[in-house]
Amino acid sequence: MIDPPRRAERTAHAPTRLRALDGLRLLAALMVAAYHYGGRGGEVSGAWGSSPAEQFPTLHGYFAYGCLGVQVFFVISGFVICMSGWGRPLKSFFASRAARLLPAYWAAVLLVTAVFALPVVAYEAVAPSDALVNLTMLQQPLGVDRVLGVCWTLWAEVRFYALFALCVVLPGVTRRRVVLFCAGWTLAAAVAEAADEPLLDLVLMPEYAPFFIGGVGLYLVHRDRRDPYAWGIVAVGWLIGQHYAVRELWQAPGPDVFAHRSSFGIVLVVTLGFLAVAAIALGLLGRADWHWLTVAGALTYPFYLVHEHLGWVVIRALHQELGLSSWATFALTTGAMLLLARLLNRYVEKPLTPRLRDALAGRRRG
Template sequence: MTETVVSTSTTRPGTAALAPAPPAPAPEVRRAAPGRLRALDGLRLVAALMVAAYHYGGRGGFVTDAWGSSPKHQFPTLHTLFSYGCLGVQVFFVISGFVICMSGWGRSLTSFFASRVSRLMPAYWVAVVLVTAVFALPAVAYDAVSPSDALVNLTMLQQPLGADRVLGVCWTLWVEVRFYALFALCVVLPGANRRRVLLFCAGWLLAAVIAQAAHEPLLDLVLMPEYAPFFVGGIGLYLVHRDRRDVHGWGVTAVSFLIGQHYAVGELWNASDPNAFAHRTTVGIVLVVAFGFVAVAAIALGWLNWANWRWLTVAGALTYPFYLVHEHLGWVVIQGLHRGLHVPSAATFVLTVAAMLLLAWLLYRFVEKPLTPRLRSVLSRTH
């Protein structure tokens, strides 16, 4: 709350009033910076832990080599539950839609670009180098990518260029980059406002549905039909955060959920596959997708403002580096603990998560914290 000071002048009795003095300039009214949504930081970490549970105990493949047998045998009760953890990616995309709309509102294209690059790249570069170096060790059973492909991975464009990936999770970053590009060109460049954001949401959803029907690879690449509803749903929830009575924001969110759950079920329902690692049910998939939308909605409406603990900010800061390194390096830790030291499965799982969180803290403390603001400052300079 600001106070406006009104100054009055008086004239002495018996003297003529002079010409009125020019009005003093109105005091600058400063808007308080919006409080950090710490519950959103906590939700980020929950989504990352969901993905980690999937990579450690909810799928087959390379993680079987790490454990020495299928995670079905390591976690006979929990492996089916862990298999739903892959939907943490969809939860991330809803959060991303919310956060990118919030951070892009009122920003120039240069500022938006600097913010995104400085946020993504420092930890990513170090993670690529670290995983490449670890996989090149003779004691590690996993194959390292070629030097050429490792260098291409530093651009974050390895997927469209057809290079082998160093980080298994980097496919989601390629999805994020395309979302940033669409949002920057359609919203940030002309200037974000409610009408433009709504047109972007409606236009992207409709175009994505048309792309799905057209079966045109280029349209699929640009419009990402299977992921667009999650980003758009997050954007709709940011409009609700600005005004909970925004009927159009609620409408965008509802339609996005309905379309998004359809894609999630179509991609992940595998009851007809007798060789599936675990059989996810339609209801289970829909419930996890609903959890992502409802959780972000609760934050948008302020229902979780009570969750204002400072450690949640730390949790949010650790989420991205944890997400980058947890998969492949986690498998190396699992192999060392479980097969090398014969640590029980449950303890190995917990210790691996803890080790990856510690590594994430080191990346945040010694890479992101010093380099992100410097990189942002360099990229924000206009000539």
């Protein structure tokens, strides 16, 4: 979803990776996977043959909080997009974003479409015409059926990229411009919420804006931990973000509710997400500099793309057809999706991403 993170360039030396942020990205993706496999009802019940609440009678309630991994992703995205856009011209920024998102996304759309079209797979595939539209990443605003359930988050990401590019990257990234962008977007999103105007909601994303803005503020903290404006941006992002998370995700207990999500639990997860990125921004996790975290970060995006629908296919095969236990199925399915992500990273992203980036940036490869 976002680029592998790198430290801000404070000296003339090449920046080093923020490996802890790589690890946090994979943790957020695993949270979402736990939600899709065991923290919700609906379609996933067909994969298990019964409600996941019966498969995981104790933990399904905790898995239900895994959907908040998306909010953590958005905070990380705000941090990394601000970092990657700093000192970069618009053309280079666009090339970097497109090359990062598209190769694995195209491969995932084609792969899921092909698997769902197999006679032995008991899931309904989208129409061929809709599958082709999905390759543009514009299926949601066009009202077309989605191939990938998680692609709604990519639509939010794309809108954030566009806002940041037009308001900050195009005129040139400076601290003052970033601060004004965060303040202006926060105010405009609040106005959009009050106006209840669909077009404003579509552009300004009031329910997601605080997380992106909070992440941008945390990157300013990373550059200067004594910056009061940066801390103010982070605080306002957290305050408003937890409000939207509770409003959208709180579930009262009841016989028809899959799992009760308390307001305290939601606020706690959102807070921990902000604190984790803040700890990385402040350098408190600098010792987490293990190479395997870089590998984990590389797997995150392709894993996130394929894990949901293909995971249900694997769950059905392992649990209903082979009779494996719920926990063995859960573990093996997660492992299989990580392995598939590794293959997509190795054979799709690594060869295609630099080529697409160079082509879009107008650079010739030697």
